[in-house]
Each structure stands twice: as C-alpha cells, then as structure tokens.
Amino acid sequence: MRIVHFFRKMNVILFMSFLVYSLIFISLIAALENFNWKQLFDNFQISDLEKKAYLIMDDMRNQGIFEGPLSEEQQSWLSRRAALHGMLLEFESKDRKTVWFNSFTRATPVPESSIRELPYTAGGATRGYLRMAYILENNELDPTFVEFQEALNLRSKLLFSLIVVVSIAFSFLIARMLSRHLKNVDELAKQISTGQRDITIPVKGPDEVRRLAATLNEMSRELKKQEDWRHHLMEDLTHELRTPLTSMLSQIEAIVDGVYEADNERMQDIYEELIRLSRLVNDLERLSEAESARFTLNIRRTNMVQLARRVYNNYIPVARSKNIKLMFESTNVPCYAQVDRDKIVQVLSNIVMNAIKYTSEGGRVTIRVDWNVDETIISCEDNGTGISENDLPYIFNRLYRADKSRSRFSGGVGLGLSIAKALVEAHDGTIRAESKLGRGSRFTVTLPNEYNAYQREAMD
Numbered sequence: 001m002r003i004v005h006f007f008r009k010m011n012v013i014l015f016m017s018f019l020v021y022s023l024i025f026i027s028l029i030a031a032l033e034n035f036n037w038k039q040l041f042d043n044f045q046i047s048d049l050e051k052k053a054y055l056i057m058d059d060m061r062n063q064g065i066f067e068g069p070l071s072e073e074q075q076s077w078l079s080r081r082a083a084l085h086g087m088l089l090e091f092e093s094k095d096r097k098t099v100w101f102n103s104f105t106r107a108t109p110v111p112e113s114s115i116r117e118l119p120y121t122a123g124g125a126t127r128g129y130l131r132m133a134y135i136l137e138n139n140e141l142d143p144t145f146v147e148f149q150e151a152l153n154l155r156s157k158l159l160f161s162l163i164v165v166v167s168i169a170f171s172f173l174i175a176r177m178l179s180r181h182l183k184n185v186d187e188l189a190k191q192i193s194t195g196q197r198d199i200t201i202p203v204k205g206p207d208e209v210r211r212l213a214a215t216l217n218e219m220s221r222e223l224k225k226q227e228d229w230r231h232h233l234m235e236d237l238t239h240e241l242r243t244p245l246t247s248m249l250s251q252i253e254a255i256v257d258g259v260y261e262a263d264n265e266r267m268q269d270i271y272e273e274l275i276r277l278s279r280l281v282n283d284l285e286r287l288s289e290a291e292s293a294r295f296t297l298n299i300r301r302t303n304m305v306q307l308a309r310r311v312y313n314n315y316i317p318v319a320r321s322k323n324i325k326l327m328f329e330s331t332n333v334p335c336y337a338q339v340d341r342d343k344i345v346q347v348l349s350n351i352v353m354n355a356i357k358y359t360s361e362g363g364r365v366t367i368r369v370d371w372n373v374d375e376t377i378i379s380c381e382d383n384g385t386g387i388s389e390n391d392l393p394y395i396f397n398r399l400y401r402a403d404k405s406r407s408r409f410s411g412g413v414g415l416g417l418s419i420a421k422a423l424v425e426a427h428d429g430t431i432r433a434e435s436k437l438g439r440g441s442r443f444t445v446t447l448p449n450e451y452n453a454y455q456r457e458a459m460d
C-alpha cells in the first residue's frame with residue numbers, strides 16, 4: 001500500500017517518466033548509431049569486394065584463360081592475388097561440381113552474407129564462378145586492432161554510463177522543480193481550507209501551476225469578501241433590528257404594565273415600526289437577489305430611451321403629489337443595449353424614487369438618456385437636499401443612510417442604492433453619484449451596449 005502511495009506521488013511519476021523517456025531516447029540513438037555504422041561498413045565491403053573481383057578477373061584474362069584443373073603456376077598466381085587484396089578466394093567450375101581453387105578452408109567459416117560471387121567469363125563464355133570474402137580474422141587477431149577496439153568499447157560504455165547518470169540527475173532535478181511549486185500550492189491551499197484568509201500563494205512555476213495559484217488566491221480573496229460581507233451584514237442587521245424591536249418592546253411592556261394606554265396613537269407607532277421591519281426584510285431579500293443577479297440575467301436587446309421613459313411615466317403621479325417637476329430628456333435616436341429590462345427598471349426606479357424622496361416641494365428632477373457607440377448613460381438629477389462630502393462615499397453601502405433621522409422619517413432603510421449598484425454591476429456597468437449638500441445630486445448609470453457573457457465568465 002505504501003509502495004502504491006509512493007508511486008502515486010507527482011515527483012516520483014515525473015522522475016520516472018523523464019528517466020524512462022531519456023533512457024529510451026539514449027538507447028535508440030545508441031542502437032541507431034551502431035546499426036548505421038555496421039550497415040555502412042558492410043555496404044562498403046561488399047562494393048569493394050565487387051570492384052576487386054573485377055580487377056582479379058581482368059588480371060586472370062590477361063594471364064590467359066583460367067579453366068580447371070588449374071596448373072600449379074595458376075594456383076600460386078591466384079594465391080598471390082588473394083593475398084595481395086587480403087581476401088579469400090574460391091574458383092569453381094561452371095556446373096559447380098568441381099572446386100579448382102579454394103583458400104576459404106584456411107580460415108574459420110565465413111558467413112554467407114559476407115561472400116560475394118561473380119561469374120568468370122573469358123573468351124566469350126562463362127568458365128566458372130569466383131567467390132570471395134574478406135579475411136576478417138586477420139584484423140581481429142591483430143593485437144593493436146583488438147586493443148583499439150577495446151578502448152573504443154570502453155569509451156562508449158563510459159560515455160553511455162555518463163549520459164545515464166546525467167539523465168538520472170536531470171530527471172530528478174526537473175521532477176523536483178516541477179513538483180515543488182505544486183507542493184507549495186497544496187500546502188497553502190490546505191491552510192486556506194483551515195480558515196486562514198490572509199494567505200497569498202506565490203504565483204510561480206509552470207503556467208498551469210501559476211494559474212492554479214492565481215485561482216486559489218482569487219478564491220481565497222472571494223471567500224474573505226464573502227465572510228466579511230456576512231459578518232458586516234450580521235452586524236448591520238442586528239443594529240438595524242435592535243432599535244425598532246427595543247422601541248416596540250418597551251412600548252408594549254408599558255401597555256402591559258398599565259403605564260400606557262393602548263390607544264390609537266401608540267398602536268399606530270408600533271404599526272409603523274412593524275411596517276419598517278417588513279420593508280427591511282423585503283429589501284434584504286431583493287438585495288440578496290441583486291447580488292446573485294449576474295447568474296440569472298434575462299438579457300434582451302432593449303430600446304433604452306423607451307425603458308427610461310417608462311420609469312419616468314411611472315413616477316409622474318408621485319412627483320406631482322409632491323409638487324415636484326419631473327422631466328425627461330433624451331436623444332432623438334433610439335439607443336439599444338443588451339440588458340435585463342426588469343432589473344434596469346428596478347435600478348432607475350430606485351434612483352428616481354430617491355430623487356423625489358430627497359427633494360422638497362417645488363423642486364425639480366430630470367431624467368436624461370445619452371448614448372455613444374459603447375455605452376448608454378442614464379442620469380437622474382435633482383435640486384434636493386444633496387449629500388454631504390462625508391456621506392457621499394458610503395451611500396452605496398448596505399444599510400447606510402446619510403441622515404439617519406430624516407431617512408428614517410422618509411421610510412428608507414438604506415438598501416435601495418446597494419440593490420441598484422449590485423444590479424448595474426451584474427451588467428458590467430457602473431453607477432456613481434455627484435452631490436452638493438443643499439444644492440442637489442446627480443446619479444449616473446453607465447451600461448455597456450453589448451452584454452459580453454464570455455468576458456463575465458473569464459472574470460469570474
């Protein structure tokens with residue numbers, strides 16, 4: 001079991017594969033080289049033998065016609081020729097029944113493959129066959145030749161062992177190098193899984209490991225964000241719930257104790273607190289939906305001027321009841337963008353509703369739609385209370401209300417802008433606010449005209 005575990009280790013697998021690969025490679029090269037040299041040498045010998053055979057045959061013709069049985073003189077002539085060229089010779093009759101001359105018997109058996117045979121023609125007729133081979137033994141018995149060959153062998157063995165050792169070391173180093181980064185990532189990932197969030201895995205090593213490290217870092221950051229989010233939400237919520245609950249509890253306690261009368265006015269107070277609480281719960285639900293909206297967007301090509309005009313129409317009665325002048329300005333060309341209509345209506349409703357809410361009677365609210373090739377820009381400007389410089393950076397935070405008492409009075413729970421922001425960001429858009437206290441505010445939503453799902457995926 002431990003052996004199996006050992007062989008499943010990344011560095012062992014890498015080491016083995018590099019080693020096997022390099023050994024196969026080296027052996028292949030060695031075999032090819034040997035085979036090649038031998039083959040070349042064999043080819044050379046055969047063609048050389050042929051050349052010499054023709055020379056001998058030519059010489060034989062010059063000596064007169066050789067035909068068996070050969071005279072003493074002819075035999076010693078052939079012996080001399082064979083010795084001169086360092087080869088074995090056999091001369092046999094045309095019907096291959098009689099051997100007229102043979103020096104093969106002097107040597108150990110010669111393999112058929114290294115024998116060359118040619119017909120001997122003289123005077124226009126084939127007289128017999130000449131067979132020849134090199135006397136290899138001569139060379140092989142030569143001590144200097146043997147010594148040379150042994151030295152050569154030794155060197156190639158040494159070279160081979162050196163290459164093997166180098167490739168073992170090389171495989172070991174590469175395997176260790178590759179697996180080291182992975183091991184580091186694994187160790188840090190384990191720490192992340194135990195709840196440590198302040199860890200950043202170094203993005204090092206091969207591309208895949210780098211990507212893994214980057215993904216884990218991203219994941220750890222996202223986890224931290226989520227945990228912080230949850231933590232802050234709990235804090236905000238407890239805080240937000242405590243005030244109305246305490247107020248209601250003390251009022252009811254006083255009624256139960258008989259300190260207060262359960263009159264209409266008191267019941268109205270409690271009723272309003274309860275309405276606020278249920279609005280808070282509803283808005284929280286909407287915020288949670290908005291924050292996961294990017295996964296559920298129902299994207300459609302939409303005429304944004306029409307869409308903004310719809311929101312404008314919806315709010316005319318509310319504005320009129322507060323004696324606020326609600327206006328709509330847009331380019332004359334229809335501008336199209338790919339958006340989730342309901343979600344964008346919700347965004348615009350939130351900011352237009354705020355503008356009306358935080359503008360006093362006789363004020364003015366203007367909705368504007370602008371357009372360029374890449375984006376649609378919708379803004380909502382009012383000349384209402386405005387937001388102080390101190391509050392401005394936080395108004396998009398959950399449950400943040402610039403002026404607690406006044407917003408509480410106006411019924412806001414501080415979630416409208418967080419919902420709007422989450423929905424706009426789900427579209428890859430932006431939302432920003434400019435404001436001057438006492439002068440008014442302008443909220444600007446910018447949405448890309450093309451919704452790029454692929455980009456979203458890559459970013460995720």
Ligand code: ADP
Binds near residue numbers: 356402412413414418
């Ligand atoms: P709320 O439900 O309290 O309106 P929002 O998230 O919609 O919560 O807004 C957060 C805070 O931003 C508000 O409490 C308010 O103080 C401020 N705010 C938003 N819009 C405007 C505006 N048009 N004019 C002035 N203040 C605004």
